[in-house]
Amino acid sequence: MFGSKKYQxxxxxxxxxxxxxxxxxxxxxxxxxxxxxxxxxxxxxxKDSKLKDYVREGYEGNPxxxxxxxxxxxxxxxxxxxxxxKRGKEYERTxxxxxxWLKRTNYYQNWNEFKRHWVISAYVTGNMIVYTPKLPEGxxxxxxxxxxxxxxxxxxxxxxSAGWRKPIGKYVLDINQxxxxxxxxxxxxxxxxxxxxxxxxNFMGQSPVKVAKHIINSQNKGYEITSKMYExxxxxxxxWKSGEDIGSSTDEQENKxxxxxxxxxxxxxxxxxxxxxxxxxxGRMGYTKIGYDNLQELQVINMSEHxxxxxxxxxxxxxxxxxxxxxxIYNNMVEASKAIYTNRIIPDVNTFCEGINxxxxxxxxxxxxxxxxxxxxxxxxxxxxxxxxxSKMWQDGIITGDQYLEMLGEEPTGEPEMQVRYITxxxxxxxxxxxxxxxxxxxxxxxYKIPEAM
Numbered sequence: 001m002f003g004s005k006k007y008q009x010x011x012x013x014x015x016x017x018x019x020x021x022x023x024x025x026x027x028x029x030x031x032x033x034x035x036x037x038x039x040x041x042x043x044x045x046x047k048d049s050k051l052k053d054y055v056r057e058g059y060e061g062n063p064x065x066x067x068x069x070x071x072x073x074x075x076x077x078x079x080x081x082x083x084x085x086k087r088g089k090e091y092e093r094t095x096x097x098x099x100x101w102l103k104r105t106n107y108y109q110n111w112n113e114f115k116r117h118w119v120i121s122a123y124v125t126g127n128m129i130v131y132t133p134k135l136p137e138g139x140x141x142x143x144x145x146x147x148x149x150x151x152x153x154x155x156x157x158x159x160x161s162a163g164w165r166k167p168i169g170k171y172v173l174d175i176n177q178x179x180x181x182x183x184x185x186x187x188x189x190x191x192x193x194x195x196x197x198x199x200x201x202n203f204m205g206q207s208p209v210k211v212a213k214h215i216i217n218s219q220n221k222g223y224e225i226t227s228k229m230y231e232x233x234x235x236x237x238x239x240w241k242s243g244e245d246i247g248s249s250t251d252e253q254e255n256k257x258x259x260x261x262x263x264x265x266x267x268x269x270x271x272x273x274x275x276x277x278x279x280x281x282x283g284r285m286g287y288t289k290i291g292y293d294n295l296q297e298l299q300v301i302n303m304s305e306h307x308x309x310x311x312x313x314x315x316x317x318x319x320x321x322x323x324x325x326x327x328x329i330y331n332n333m334v335e336a337s338k339a340i341y342t343n344r345i346i347p348d349v350n351t352f353c354e355g356i357n358x359x360x361x362x363x364x365x366x367x368x369x370x371x372x373x374x375x376x377x378x379x380x381x382x383x384x385x386x387x388x389x390x391s392k393m394w395q396d397g398i399i400t401g402d403q404y405l406e407m408l409g410e411e412p413t414g415e416p417e418m419q420v421r422y423i424t425x426x427x428x429x430x431x432x433x434x435x436x437x438x439x440x441x442x443x444x445x446x447x448y449k450i451p452e453a454m
Contacts, residue, residue, distance in 0.1 A: 025165045035197055036164035043161045046199030051125050051155035058209035058216050059124045064308045068322055069123045077115040079349050079371050086366035090411055106148035117151045119348055125154035126205035128189040142363030159203055167200055187359040208314045215307045316343040337378035397423040
């Protein structure tokens with residue numbers, strides 16, 4: 001029948017998707033049985049209750065972390081990603097106009113902003129949870145509907161169990177728990193695994209901000225103190241007098257003193273006015289310093305630099321690229337720029353593409369999403385060195401032409417002549433001598449009387 005193969009392929013894809021949607025842990029899985037037997041249907045899995053604090057204090061409330069995270073997100077989103085379609089044995093780049101979410105990903109975000117949102121959620125909360133509503137039936141079953149892809153607020157997400165055979169039963173938002181989202185409509189990646197398995201906490205990722213929360217809090221307090229000092233100021237010290245006739249103060253006197261302090265000594269204009277206590281006729285005058293002579297004593301700047309280094313170390317990126325030149329361990333900025341890609345951006349881009357390919361693109365046929373790093377300036381110097389030694393391997397006959405292309409990240413041609421190893425024709429053995437070779441030939445002809453025969 002005309003088109004039967006095409007429809008058979010669609011049916012197979014739908015069956016595979018249905019099996020994936022109905023996936024459950026096997027009845028014989030003793031590990032899951034032992035770990036999650038206590039999970040009952042509808043039970044909320046454990047999670048880090050401080051996720052909202054990490055968003056508020058680590059991302060929204062700390063300028064150092066905000067600058068690091070947004071810069072990394074911009075670099076992540078700037079890596080071009082292209083669709084490739086399988087043609088024969090190889091994948092070739094293609095443009096598929098039907099996949100509209102690669103341009104306008106949802107109602108309010110384009111593709112670039114969506115990618116930044118996705119990776120920022122990873123760096124702050126440790127979870128990349130995306131709502132992926134799929135068409136439930138028809139020829140396009142399993143494909144993304146017109147709502148597109150939407151990053152869910154991880155700090156508001158609770159996972160409800162459906163029993164030990166299906167620990168992840170539903171995704172629920174604490175904003176409105178009426179709506180329960182099926183896992184088949186959720187793409188969930190974890191930045192780092194949570195090693196605490198109690199109450200199913202391992203099904204949520206570990207936040208990098210949590211690991212550095214004490215340093216982040218110290219930074220925030222330092223900035224807060226600095227802000228209040230500039231806003232209210234403080235006097236340099238207290239002039240006091242001691243003597244036998246000076247008694248203890250009453251509550252009324254202390255309240256009056258506090259009120260007098262607010263009106264007379266607070267404010268930037270009063271920072272140099274010392275506080276005077278009650279002065280009696282006899283006694284010894286004294287002076288007690290309070291506050292700080294300058295902001296350097298607060299170590300706010302040092303704490304800020306230390307915090308940046310710690311968080312950069314957590315994300316495996318060079319701190320010198322974030323205005324911390326004193327912590328440089330690289331020979332130059334080129335090496336540091338390359339390290340930020342190899343240590344952070346490239347692994348995250350690969351995680352993103354693998355997730356799209358496995359969770360989103362399967363119902364679309366033989367399509368995959370692949371990154372293109374050829375335009376990244378920081379990586380080109382390394383590529384030039386690679387070209388140099390790969391070319392030498394090809395010239396020495398160690399690799400074939402197609403292997404040459406593959407090692408440089410290009411698509412092999414598959415042509416027969418590109419499967420052969422070649423060597424240069426102008427090379428001869430070191431012990432080769434033209435004169436001795438001719439002499440050996442003459443002896444051969446003389447031995448077999450070839451000249452007489454000719």
